[in-house]
Amino acid sequence: MSSILTKKNQSLPPSAIRAHAMVLKLLRDRINSGHYQVGEWLPTERILSEDLNVDRRVVRSAINQLVRDGLVDRRPHCRPVVGEARKERFENFTEDAASLLSPSNFVALIMWHGGGVLEREANTSQRRIFWGINQALADHGYHAVFLDLGQVGEEEDNAMREAAHLQYVMDRGFGGAIFYPYAYRSNQKILQNFMQNRPLVMIDRRIAPLETDFVSTANYQAMYDTVMHLADQGHRRIAYLTKAEQIQPVQDRIQGYVDAVQRNGIDEIILTIPSNNMDCNWKVVEAVFRLPAGERPTAVAVFNDYTATTLLTHLERLGLNVPGDVAITGFDNIIPTLQNGLGLTTIAQPYEEIGKSAAELLLRRLKDPTAPFASKELPGKLIVRESSSAQFTGESIF
Numbered sequence: 483m484s485s486i487l488t489k490k491n492q493s494l495p496p497s498a499i500r501a502h503a504m505v506l507k508l509l510r511d512r513i514n515s516g517h518y519q520v521g522e523w524l525p526t527e528r529i530l531s532e533d534l535n536v537d538r539r540v541v542r543s544a545i546n547q548l549v550r551d552g553l554v555d556r557r558p559h560c561r562p563v564v565g566e567a568r569k570e571r572f573e574n575f576t577e578d579a580a581s582l583l584s585p586s587n588f589v590a591l592i593m594w595h596g597g598g599v600l601e602r603e604a605n606t607s608q609r610r611i612f613w614g615i616n617q618a619l620a621d622h623g624y625h626a627v628f629l630d631l632g633q634v635g636e637e638e639d640n641a642m643r644e645a646a647h648l649q650y651v652m653d654r655g656f657g658g659a660i661f662y663p664y665a666y667r668s669n670q671k672i673l674q675n676f677m678q679n680r681p682l683v684m685i686d687r688r689i690a691p692l693e694t695d696f697v698s699t700a701n702y703q704a705m706y707d708t709v710m711h712l713a714d715q716g717h718r719r720i721a722y723l724t725k726a727e728q729i730q731p732v733q734d735r736i737q738g739y740v741d742a743v744q745r746n747g748i749d750e751i752i753l754t755i756p757s758n759n760m761d762c763n764w765k766v767v768e769a770v771f772r773l774p775a776g777e778r779p780t781a782v783a784v785f786n787d788y789t790a791t792t793l794l795t796h797l798e799r800l801g802l803n804v805p806g807d808v809a810i811t812g813f814d815n816i817i818p819t820l821q822n823g824l825g826l827t828t829i830a831q832p833y834e835e836i837g838k839s840a841a842e843l844l845l846r847r848l849k850d851p852t853a854p855f856a857s858k859e860l861p862g863k864l865i866v867r868e869s870s871s872a873q874f875t876g877e878s879i880f
Contacts, residue, residue: 501536506544508534508588508627511654513553513564517629523561524554532609533595533628535616586657588627589844591615591837592647593662595630607816607833611685614837615660622845624657634664641668648672652679658848660840662686666729681847683840687729695843696857697836701731704829704862705738705783708811711827711864712781713746715871717809721751721779723767723793735785735813751779755789764796771800771808780808781870787812787828790869794820809870818867825867832860 509530512518524530524545531538545562548554555565591612608628615626629647634640644665649672651659658681663669666687673692676682683695712720722739724732736752743750753770756763771778784790790812797808804810804824815830839858846853 501540502543504625505530505534505536505540506547509544509548510551510553513548517650518564520564522564524564526561533612533630535613535626586655587624588654588656589615589619589624589841590627590629590647590651590656590659591662592629592644592651592659593631594634594664595628595632607814607831610833611662611837611840614834614839615841616837617834618838618841618845624845626660626841627656631664637665637667641665645669645672648676652676656680658682658844660685660837660844663689666690681844681851683843683847685836685840686731693855695840695847695855697840697843698731698857698859699829699831699836699862700859701734701862702738702741704813704864705735705785706742707738707864708783708813708827708829709739709742710745711866712783712809712811712870713742713748715781715809717781718746718748719751719777719779720748720781720783721753721770722783722785723753723755723789724785725789726754726756732785739783753782764792767793768796768800771797771802775807778808781810782808783811785813787814787817787826790826790828791817791820794822798822805869805871811870813862815865818865820869824869827867827870828865829862830865831862835860 509518509524518524525533527538527541527545530541534541545554545556549556549562553565554562556562593608593611595606595608612626612628619626629650631640631643631647644661644663645668648659648661648669652675659676660683662685666689668689670689670692673682673689673694677692677694681695683697685697687698688694688696709720709722720743722736724736739752740750751770753767755767782793784793790810793810794804797804797810802808804820804822810820810826812826812828813831815828818826818828820826839860843856843858846856
């Protein structure tokens with residue numbers, strides 16, 4: 483195997499050499515472990531540079547080395563493809579590379595990378611969390627690595643992928659992990675084993691009955707503020723649209739809605755859709771909005787932005803106008819504009835701060851493994867746009 487420290491690389495600044503070694507080691511390990519399958523395209527240079535928080539030239543240099551080593555095939559004007567596996571174990575990396583950055587200096591962010599419309603956006607919530615993590619780790623000799631969980635699906639499939647990623651982090655000697663789980667009823671045993679050997683911080687949701695360091699948005703207060711805003715706009719039939727998931731952020735948002743409508747003497751109208759979000763499961767929602775004008779809700783607080791856009795589609799199908807007939811709010815601030823061109827009133831989650839706080843909790847546990855577990859809730863910001871008011875005069879942040 484060729485040494486990664488070519489004459490050209492030796493003329494680079496030490497920071498660039500370390501970055502090159504880190505990226506090369508990570509990509510090679512992902513290929514050897516099967517994370518990138520034979521015949522599969524590598525992610526684009528842009529995606530890799532953003533995920534690893536390095537310059538694209540560093541990524542390109544590392545890929546060029548993989549091509550020379552025979553692990554990757556590349557044809558003109560085509561993305562690199564993983565070649566026939568030439569298995570090389572992690573411990574076989576050159577001493578030069580190993581001395582530059584130990585695996586224990588890696589911190590894994592285990593999370594879905596995003597999809598759909600987010601793939602065309604530069605600043606996804608996932609990337610913003612990742613940037614926040616790297617900002618906090620940079621001065622402490624650690625580097626974050628994004629381990630993509632792939633497409634979120636059924637609980638069993640999610641659990642298998644999450645278990646594989648957790649095992650990967652343990653097998654490769656990572657220093658710790660920040661974990662955003664989707665299979666929140668699974669993997670308690672492997673997580674317990676993980677936490678016996680290295681620090682783990684959970685974000686957004688917990689896996690009962692495990693106790694871990696934890697960071698999230700203050701979901702209860704954010705939804706309470708949203709519903710109070712709708713009530714201040716004069717709405718007295720405010721519905722809440724949610725999915726039937728027994729996870730903390732979903733339940734906290736429901737409770738925030740309930741307490742806000744009770745505070746205003748308004749009846750609760752909670753509409754639930756199944757997790758698969760298929761059109762056929764919106765029949766009850768559509769039935770509610772077919773009620774006469776004096777009976778149907780005049781406003782809907784929706785538990786996330788994606789579902790708010792789907793609700794708009796159904797309302798337009800029924801001939802209802804937003805916000806004239808029905809005001810809509812979302813949650814997350816990842817889709818600021820609805821498909822009808824109106825701005826979506828929503829809660830902006832502090833994604834960079836979530837990442838930074840998670841990294842700080844992880845560094846705290848690395849320093850003192852016996853420290854008591856800590857939980858941190860970060861405030862969201864209500865961003866008011868056209869979708870929640872027929873008499874809109876401009877965007878404001880409360």
